[in-house]
Amino acid sequence: MLLDAIETRAWASPPRPPELMDPSPSWRCADIGRAAVLALYDELILAPKPGLVSLLDSGSHDDMDASTFYRSLFALRHYFSDMAALGQQRAPFCQLQTCGMAAEARMQAATAGINTHRGAIFMLGLLCAAAGACLPFRTLTPATIRDQLQTLWGAALQARSQQTSSALPGGQAVRRYGLQGANQEAAQGFPTLFETAWPAWQAAVNLLSPHSAPITDQQLQTVGLHTFFSVMAVLDDSNLAHRGGLEGLHYARRCAAQYLHAGSAFTPDAVQRAQTLHHAFMQRRLSPGGAADTLSACYWLDRLQATAPGRARQRRPIGV
Numbered sequence: 001m002l003l004d005a006i007e008t009r010a011w012a013s014p015p016r017p018p019e020l021m022d023p024s025p026s027w028r029c030a031d032i033g034r035a036a037v038l039a040l041y042d043e044l045i046l047a048p049k050p051g052l053v054s055l056l057d058s059g060s061h062d063d064m065d066a067s068t069f070y071r072s073l074f075a076l077r078h079y080f081s082d083m084a085a086l087g088q089q090r091a092p093f094c095q096l097q098t099c100g101m102a103a104e105a106r107m108q109a110a111t112a113g114i115n116t117h118r119g120a121i122f123m124l125g126l127l128c129a130a131a132g133a134c135l136p137f138r139t140l141t142p143a144t145i146r147d148q149l150q151t152l153w154g155a156a157l158q159a160r161s162q163q164t165s166s167a168l169p170g171g172q173a174v175r176r177y178g179l180q181g182a183n184q185e186a187a188q189g190f191p192t193l194f195e196t197a198w199p200a201w202q203a204a205v206n207l208l209s210p211h212s213a214p215i216t217d218q219q220l221q222t223v224g225l226h227t228f229f230s231v232m233a234v235l236d237d238s239n240l241a242h243r244g245g246l247e248g249l250h251y252a253r254r255c256a257a258q259y260l261h262a263g264s265a266f267t268p269d270a271v272q273r274a275q276t277l278h279h280a281f282m283q284r285r286l287s288p289g290g291a292a293d294t295l296s297a298c299y300w301l302d303r304l305q306a307t308a309p310g311r312a313r314q315r316r317p318i319g320v
Contacts, residue, residue: 027140029088032131032304033081036124037073039299040117043292044069046224048274050232050255051281052292059278060243060287064114072117075110079103079121080128087132087148093156100125119239119293122182123190126153127297131304142198142301150189161187172242179236179249182290192235193297200230201298207266225265225274227298232256232291239289248286255280 044066047054058065079099086095103121108114130149134140149157161183174181185192204223209215215223233256240249255277262273281287 027135027138029084029132029135030081032084032128033078035303036080036128036300037077039124039296039303040069040073040076040120042224042299042303043296046221046228046295048271048278049225049228049288049292049295050252050274050277051285051287052289060282060285064111064116068111068114069116071110072107075106076103076117076121079106080124083125083128084132084135087129087152088135090133090152091129093153096126096129096153119182119289120296123186123193123293124297124300126157126186127190127300129153140304142194145301146189146194149186154187154189157183157187174236174238174241176241179238179241181236181238182293190294190297192231193294196234197227197231197294197298198301201227201302204265222265222270224295224299225270226260228291228295229256229259229264229274231294232288233260235288235290235294237288237290239287244284244286248284251284252281252286252288 044053045055047056049059051060053059053061053064053066053069055066079102082099083096086099100121103125104118107117107121126149127145130145130152131140133148133152134144137144163183174184201223204226205215205219208219208222233253237249237252240252244251259273259277263270265271265274267273
């Protein structure tokens with residue numbers, strides 16, 4: 001089954017303002033990395049996510065299922081902690097890149113060449129490095145994580161974003177359709193995460209639990225779905241463009257916007273509406289992998305906050 005890091009889920013009150021998220025000196029790079037692995041598991045078990053793999057089915061994918069993701073997560077179990085350690089050391093970008101390339105090779109070896117987490121290796125890896133860089137300041141907030149990312153590696157990421165897009169399918173779609181891909185998002189400090197996804201996450205939690213009570217399992221599903229559709233409505237998702245062209249990307253964005261307009265995940269029929277979209281995406285072979293990566297980053301930010309040393313918290317099992 002999944003690695004030892006799949007442990008008890010920490011539940012906490014709704015997110016406090018970022019400036020109040022201040023962990024104690026006992027934070028370690030291992031905590032940051034463990035939160036990243038668990039966040040990827042959180043994303044996997046959320047369903048229904050239109051077109052994407054979950055424990056229920058393989059979505060629009062013929063070459064992978066949940067077991068493929070388990071193998072990938074096991075192969076990546078040390079990567080995110082290693083990236084946090086490199087960040088704590090203020091390592092140059094070339095070292096982060098080397099670490100990421102080695103992790104991608106381990107992923108491909110574990111999955112027989114299937115791309116389960118390439119986007120997360122890039123995005124969550126950079127975020128873990130930035131979080132590691134925050135540790136000496138004892139301030140681990142979304143704002144400080146983004147600031148350290150841009151301060152330490154912004155110039156390198158900007159230079160990378162101006163290079164020719166990769167020959168991989170997502171990079172080809174970025175180049176063909178003039179999209180803002182993952183490299184451009186990183187160069188700008190992941191604006192979709194910090195300016196759309198995380199505010200949507202916080203708004204959902206505060207709406208569901210206005211009096212700071214711990215949220216339930218069902219409420220977390222609501223938060224995840226609301227955040228996911230909020231991201232899909234705005235993101236230049238190269239995975240969608242690769243599979244469906246600009247028509248597919250625009251179709252997915254329209255579907256997401258309509259879902260949000262109809263009450264998002266807060267209506268009694270929200271799961272049913274998401275399931276209907278899931279089948280529609282499967283028929284079109286669409287898979288919003290970029291939105292999934294951004295959602296994983298939100299789960300990661302939430303776990304960093306919920307498991308901050310010294311925080312009162314309520315736990316629930318999330319065993320496989």
